[in-house]
Amino acid sequence: MRRTRQSSSNTSTIISLPPPTHCYRILMRIPIQNVTPECGHAEVCGWVHEVRDLGGLAFMLIRDRTGIIQVTIPKKKVPEAVLAAVKAVSRESVVRVAGPVKAIDKAPGGRELVPESIEIISLAETPLPLDVSEKVLAEMDTRLDSRFLDVRRPRVAAVFEIRSAAIHAINQYFHDNGFTNITTPKIVAAATEGGTELFPIAYFDKEAFLNQSPQLYKQMMMSAGCEKVYEIGPIFRAEEHNTTKHLNEATSIDIEVSFADHLEVMRILEDLIVKTYAYVNTTCSVQLANLEINEFILPKAPFPRLPYADAIEIAKKKIEEPIKYGDDISPAAERAIGAEMGGHYFIVDWPSEIRPYYAMQYEDDPSICKAFDMMHPRMELSSGAQREHRYDRLVQQISKKGLNPESFDFYLRPFRYGMPPHAGWGLGADRLVMTMLGLSNVREAVLFPRDMHRLVP
């Protein structure tokens, strides 16, 4: 502590910090992983992980996000106030403990803190809604009800630290490659594509919806001349699905690139996946260890390009249910094909009739289009396409789908004033984290998941 105080006073001399008030205390606090016998003296703040009272000797484990330290209380040698605090404190209370740090082989981590003072900053109620120390595991529903306690568990925190690292790597990748980060509205007037249900919301005297995808806006930015854009943001789908891989609010990583075709944006996608895994691998070893992931398998580019027609053939051979060319790929088929492929792969050359109107058809065979899905063996992670940028063709394709081009006026307008050819994709961030870490439920990868049954917290 002496050392820390000195350095902070030096710092304030140099850069003239305002007189320390409560910040002074924060500067004195040492992250638990940095507490070593060389500190001499330390002040740690954290949560009471456990108390073990042996009679004349008590142990208290203090946890912060960096680790756990043992506080050892020889009852005859510590101040009266410390004894009172040890007696009064409950598990998961927030405390500040200060005292000398000693090297002791029999203590966890080889060091322990003997308190001169223990301050109970925030006393936790008992009993706890779930067991943070993981002696008894809680079910997903219980955990989500008390997510603030759930995330105190290192293995849960690890998921979100890795998610953060992955998102960082993705932002970095786009930044390094000249993409413009955009933010598009989530409150919109109408659907951008058919199919999925929208959440209606009250918007003053108008009808509005939560956006299901930034698709239209990304494409508008192509017309706007931004050439390479990306967005990481929420998307909303009002589907009444009830599965381990669907949410009503998800995070989508979206890109759109001008003068690129589907093949080019596929290369970007696989490169991004490979680099994101690599970044997590090199920066999150502690978190991966917390998750007991001993072998973090790094995907290798290029991912195989599997034509849709071949994917259907594989599924036909491997699963019972009838499946034919032109069908959507069912979850069972998805798993069967995934098992065959063994790693990330693309499904390409989709029948035009089962892809949205905006996918560009092949010139030599309009029955298939330049759309793709990027798959993990367990599920779909991304879907994208080269878009149809020619106004007349686009109108034609909208009509062919049985839709009325007039109701797409807002969408079509940018195509009338100089639209470059372009391609893009959307990648599910939650599913990316889920499959990366082998989580069984997408809810594990989302702090506060929104599904049909859950709106709180």
Place this chain on the structure above:
RNA sequence: GCCCAGGUAGUGUAGUGGCCUAUCAUGAUUGCCUGUCACGCAAUCGACUCGGAUUCGAAUUCCGACCUGGGCGCCA
């Protein structure tokens, strides 16, 4: 939306008509214990989702509601 399986102390569970005054673990409370590390020991506390029905008797069977998990559909 459909199908299946469930709902028992704070948490996770056992219990398929009477042996339930409900099992076990964890937890909480109190006491003992100077090297614990899932500390140990002792005592205590704490639960059958709700409503209706069948039955001499229901945690257990039936009906309805609500809630949860999984699969499918839809979707990404």
